[in-house]
Amino acid sequence: MSWEVVIGIETHAQLSTASKIFSGASTAFGAPPNTQASAVDIALPGTLPVLNRGAVERAIRFGLAVGATINRRSVFARKNYFYPDLPKGYQISQYETPVVLGGGIDIVSPTRGPIRVRLTRAHLEEDAGKSLHEDFHGMTGIDLNRAGTPLLEIVSEPDLRSADEAVAYAKTLHGLVRWIGICDGNMQEGSFRCDANVSVRRPGEPLGTRCEIKNLNSFRFLERAIAFEVRRQIDLIEDGGRVVQQTRLYDPDRDETRAMRSKEDAHDYRYFPDPDLPPLAIDDAWIERVEASMPELPEAMKARFVTEYAIPAHDALMLTQSRDMAAYFEEAVRAFGGEAKLVANWMLGELAAWLNREDVHIGEAAVGPRQLGALLTRIADGTISSKAAKQVFDELWREHPRGHPVLRAEGAQFSVAGEDATPSVDRIIERHGLRQVSDEAAIGKLVDDAIAANAAIVAEVRAGKEKAFNALVGKVMAASRGKANPAQVNALLRAKLGAPS
Amino acid sequence: MTAPDTVTAQAAALARGDCSSVELTQRALDRIASMQSLNAFITVDTEGALAQAREADAARVRGTAGPLAGIPIAHKDVLMTAGLRTTCGSRMLADFVSPYDAHVVGLLKRAGTVLVGKTNMDEFAMGSSNENSHFGPVRNPWNRSLVPGGSSGGSAAAVAAGIVAGATGTDTGGSIRQPASFTGITGLKPTYGLCSRYGLVAFASSLDTPGVFAHSAHDCALLLTAMAGHDERDSTSLSHAQEDYARDIDASPSDAHKPLAGVRIGLPREYFASGVESEVAGVVDQALGTMRSLGATLVEIGLPTVRHSVPAYYVIAPAEASSNLSRFDGVRYGYRARDYRDLDDMYRRTRAEAFGEEVKRRILVGTYVLSHGYYDAYYLKAQQVRRLIADDFRRAFAEVDFIAGPVAPTPAFAIGDRRDDPVQMYLGDIFTIAANLTGIPALSLPAGFTRDGRPVGLQLQASYLRESALLAAAHRFQQATDWHARRPDLARVAGA
Amino acid sequence: MSLSLDDVRRIADLARIALSDDEAAGVHAKLASIFGLVDELLAIPTDGVEPMAHAQSIALPLRDDAVTERDERQAYQRVAPATDAGLYLVPKVIE
Secondary structure, three states: OOOEEEEEEEEEEEOOOOEOOOOOOEOOOOOOOOOOOOOOOOOOOOOOOOEEHHHHHHHHHHHHHOOOEEOOEEOEEEEEOOOOOOOOOEEEEEOOOOOEEOOEEEEEEOOOEEEEEEEEEEEEEEOOOEEEEEEEOOEEEEEOOOOOOEEEEEEEOOOEOOHHHHHHHHHHHHHHHHHOOOOOOOOOOOOEEEEEEEEEEOOOOOOOOOEEEEEEOOHHHHHHHHHHHHHHHHHHHHOOOOOOOOEEEEEOOOOEEEEOOOOOHHHOOOOEEOOOOOOEEOOHHHHHHHHHOOOOOHHHHHHHHHHHHOOOHHHHHHHOOOHHHHHHHHHHHHHHOOOHHHHHHHHHHHHHHHHHHHOOOHHHOOOOHHHHHHHHHHHHOOOOOHHHHHHHHHHHHHHOOOOOOOEEEEOOEEEEOOOOOHHHHHHHHHHOOOOOEOOHHHHHHHHHHHHHHOHHHHHHHHOOOHHHHHHHHHHHHHHOOOOEOHHHHHHHHHHHHOOOO | OOOOOOHHHHHHHHHHOOOOHHHHHHHHHHHHHHOHHHOOEEEEOHHHHHHHHHHHHHHHHHOOOOOOOOOEEEEEOOEOOOOOEOOOOOHHHOOOEOOOOOHHHHHHHHOOOEEEEEEOOOHHHOOOOOOOOOOOOOOEOOEOOEOOOOOOHHHHHHHHOOOOOEEEEEOOOOOOHHHHHHHOOEEEEOOOOOOOOOOEOOOOOOOOOEEEEEOOHHHHHHHHHHHOOOOOOOOOOOOOOOOOHHHHHHOOOOOOOOOOOOOEEEEEOOOOOOOOOHHHHHHHHHHHHHHHHOOOEEEEEOOHHHHHHHHHHHHHHHHHHHHHHHHOOOOOOOOOOOOOOOHHHHHHHHHHHHOOHHHHHHHHHHHHHHOOOOHHHHHHHHHHHHHHHHHHHHHHHOOOOEEEEEOOOOOOOEOOOOOOOHHHHHHOOOOOHHHHHHOOOEEEEEEEEOOOOOEEEEEEEEOOOOHHHHHHHHHHHHHHOOHHHOOOOHHHHOOO | OOOOHHHHHHHHHHOOOOOOHHHHHHHHHHHHHHHHHHHHHHHOOOOOOOOOOOOOOOOOOEEOOOOOOOOOHHHHHOOOOOEEOOEEEEEOOOO
């Protein structure tokens, strides 16, 4: 008794414009209620919408990034319904002719490997305000600061077949909108919200009735909600029932979806072209200008990293999670001048650990790419051991002033802020006496001393016990207080003991 | 000497120093008070008006006064006026004090005009008789038992009664031209988009047009010059180069005897078919005769689809209105019902209690024609018919300079006559609606009277942005006739 | 097309206008006559005719992305029926 799950995702991405889509009020998050709600935003009688060029520009950028068609002529339509956070009693959206049509996004499905998720369309619309249900003596409070914030509604085809795939799609899309700089992707602040359309069917059967789960603002909730909904629908059908088309909400406390109280009469939104807005015209020249200013996209960059830097695909994937990561990597490689793989290891290891621990974004890392490059240079030239380098890294992190960005975005490019890094690395090496001992003669003496002092271990080494060899190396390192060049210790010990390498 | 009661005469008197703006303004305020039975005004701003008048007089002394400085005017109560009540003739906004000025209000204010008050109107501009106002009907100054027309009935009455020399109105289906015809004054609906709609409370967004009432085309030209112009806050506002309409109107014609020589006036056979009251037809015929005597060539033309104007309009306008009026929900401003069970109940009661019958009817019609299953058959269809009508007019204007005809099938009717029959009321819009559907400019000029003294107007329509020519032609007619100089018997008007 | 009393109630619902049974009956009669007028449209041949949504065919003007409005909460909320702590108050919304 197998079931096929069919999922489509609708994403509302808040576009990163300074002002609203149809008014000049600010879109900045966190302002006191209704202090960023202009006459247009609160729908005072007689007010009219005027379209923000920046919103259109971002929509074009998205369309180009997903290989979609940019409609040269698109129409704004009114979606009519009553709700207190919708001041005009209608939302200005796009219906029959959206600004972006088609396109697709490549993802890695946990079950099916690389797949292409097709997009139906993406269109511009305005966000509604917020309802605050905390008690105002039995009333609800309405804040219209968010009303009029530009949204790009991105609709996927129902190409996804599992909750995991849906999450993979959402994460990839999230990375992309941040990559091309059209949305900050801050899900806690509501910049990126997903609705999931879920249905089930027996393989080969026509599509089942779908339910829409609205306003999932974390990947975890997206996964949990879909998982619950799939089970619910399957259980319902297997018990002889029928799935009713409805809108549902996910309750994270109970980990279940439930039907919303019906918001609108059978979704009769009475769409019609907004008479206050003539059709939007986008000419070839505009599209070409946007094309010229597009950054290298993640897919292309990932492929380039593999060939250009000889790093594995998985590393390349991790390093192209964001433009900041990628910029940091390339700058560090440039500063280092050695094996890119080493840079990758350090970024995905030490650096990642520190970013996690301090809960900061890579752009705010205390150790910049040039410093990392300088540090790795000191390993490569034998000045310090890898172990000592970790200590230097920690020191660099601790002493570097916070709040100064190490990367600066300038349109499609990133530049590195901050002064030349080598002096600070060297300073820490000297201050903590981390310079490793690489002098042949000195190490030779330490090795001789260790052999002389540990006859029993030496015997075991001669008997072929690798563990004993490592113990002996450890003795030498300890005697040198960690400063001996481990590679040289290793080599010299083997030579003197005649141990197999 | 009779005090000057036209914009032109008042401007001249102020310039000469024959009177002050304070005097003109006080006289307007006195007239409002003595003619309260007309019910032309909803809000009167005595303090504000006198302060503006004093400022205008001071500007004149300083030498900074423009051509309209100090002239008392009134605004239709559908235009937002900062600090003053803007009610749209509705209970919904009965106590609403606007926080901002409409664009055209701001322009006229900057031109130095003095705002004496806000005029009565059909609720939310929906009506053709000014009987649909929460604040009671307006009475026609020529005969107080008659309607002044609508929806801008208050503005028309205020000018016709000599309270103010000029007033703004808005025209969505004839709401300036028809009251102008019923009250014997000149009313101009400019090209859609020439005057900004920012601050005009929307009824039907693709049809609403701010315009003016005055005693003459020349006066209208003065006021239009101040009101017209691109506004970046209105996405449907035209970027048309500023024109001085009054200066163009004053330009001498090449032949003083035949000032309309070379002008071709089209007479649609559809306008002159049956359905027009004989006295109206008579006045219009005579006016056309005058046009001919001034040198114009009258040409019969056909506008075959114009007869579909009314049904098309009564789909499109209510549809847009139903959406535009959704913002009146009791949440952020305006009326809120006192007793309600929950949010939904609050919406329903607020809107049921605060909207009048006609407004509710049109919202319901509009909601229906946009609803699922009916959109194609009605709304889309009406927009297609609109295109056909626009094509007819475009073809006509390739042949003629103007299109002339009656403004309405009848003169002003008695208050109460058409209350029970909305459709009959709608059919009265037959001649005016097409100019709104197409967006072309049109005006009504006084052309005569019926035997029992009711004014009758002549409508002239022109192609897009041809206001200059339109006003000039009307001006020539007014130089050769004196209908526009007639005034109602004010003693009778001021009666109880 | 014939408009039923149920249609009237449904539209009034969509438009959020309370209508008593008496009112619904009265409105029904008037609406029926209005649709009698409007139904004339249905018979007009319009194949291939482009709908006309705007009086002019102008391109949509665009504004630069700049913050040009400032906080006017005090002025705008002066006309509000009910507010608290800067929020507009409405009867509790239940999802």
